[in-house]
Amino acid sequence: MGTIIIAGIPGAGKTTVIGKAREEVSVKFVNYGDLMFEAARSRGDVTNRDEIRSLPLDLQKAIQIDAAEKIERMGKVVVDTHCTIKTPKGFLPGLPVWVLERIKPEVIVLVEAYPSEIVERRAKDQTRIREKVAFKEIEEHQLMNRISAMSYAVLTGATVKIISNHNHSLMECVRDLVRIIEKGD
């Protein structure tokens, strides 16, 4: 069994699901953003994470590749990352082709929830933009994640597994993830 990617938009509950799953499996989890930051810092390019996005595109690409090669050398691992990142310039693919061909994922897991649930979860953190706009934007972001995940799959042969993390069903979602990690089906 190869590398597993886990992604989900803010409020889908990815971090909670991963936290619970780690209690049940022995496989290593890594955060792709952390690895990118490490790679960028050790190259002397940045001193904090937010600076990465301001670097020239060629340099960002080199950092992405450094981090991907590190994952490649790890063997079986679960990578916590983003399918697409919502930026002011639009949806940025988290795993462009030069990252994919190094990570070679076997399964891409998307943690999803209903837009209404995500609006509600986000509202607990802070006061937010109008609910109706938020709802539409969440639908849009989850769609763009499905699309990019399936695109990644076509290029790598990975499967795309959608697991639902609805209110009051966290443990079912965790069980689905653990099953994928442990048995590969």
Added chain:
Amino acid sequence: MGTIIIAGIPGAGKTTVIGKAREEVSVKFVNYGDLMFEAARSRGDVTNRDEIRSLPLDLQKAIQIDAAEKIERMGKVVVDTHCTIKTPKGFLPGLPVWVLERIKPEVIVLVEAYPSEIVERRAKDQTRIREKVAFKEIEEHQLMNRISAMSYAVLTGATVKIISNHNHSLMECVRDLVRIIEKGD
């Protein structure tokens, strides 16, 4: 005119539509799953179809390539296959890039129907999971098929043609398919 791919989820009526279309055109139809099984059996890897999915991934890839090369040598042909296969590990792309670059499709035809129609057609075969879940899952699978088809198109330049096989309009659907096969438009 090059190779035409036809795909559709269970219950969309792909087999019926293909059966009717074959009565009207002279072009050769092949089933990609059959060709994969033949390739696997002649390599001595399996004795029945279901064993293919349990083989190591590298071997599955070699079998996919064998079958795709066979199609490549056939000239104009209609390939009956799946855009994505729903597995316990998620949606598996039926035509990953190493298959696409050999088959080089010119048109990818998706046979679709309303989720309500597909639920109903499937129910005729067997008692099934709750209708509401089924409805959502069918919508999801048809979406993942559209996404993978369009991804295939970007890599090959093929067109993606959606033809609707709604209740009581089978012959319109067949006519659409025949038109694509015969005239290329």
Added chain:
Amino acid sequence: MGTIIIAGIPGAGKTTVIGKAREEVSVKFVNYGDLMFEAARSRGDVTNRDEIRSLPLDLQKAIQIDAAEKIERMGKVVVDTHCTIKTPKGFLPGLPVWVLERIKPEVIVLVEAYPSEIVERRAKDQTRIREKVAFKEIEEHQLMNRISAMSYAVLTGATVKIISNHNHSLMECVRDLVRIIEKGD
């Protein structure tokens, strides 16, 4: 900042938005269809635009590449084009991989509107097919555009920016586009 692609289906208002944006920025705009026609005509392949689609596929591909290489040599430019073209054979990707690897877009902007708005705008031009069919087809085409745009992004690392051009909010849409062109965010 690199090349920006702008696409949108008929009735989304792409041309109007581009017209307004050009009044505010100094960057060069080109139309990909025009460049393809120029390339085809100077090769002696066609005398009018409509002939291009009837040429053998290899020749169409060569013309697409000629036009893409011209854009490549232009430096920063905004390219007015289509994500997918709706043809009788299905949705044709406007930017297949051999075009993408030359244009190397940095942002892909999709101009969208509600299907109801697009139906209404199209109706002003001519009498049209039944509204309900049109609505469904518009939704489908906008979805296929999002899918192809995200596929393009995975292959190039571009972002996909959706900007809404709703009735009575043209200037907000123009402002969004100008911001992307000028500042890259």
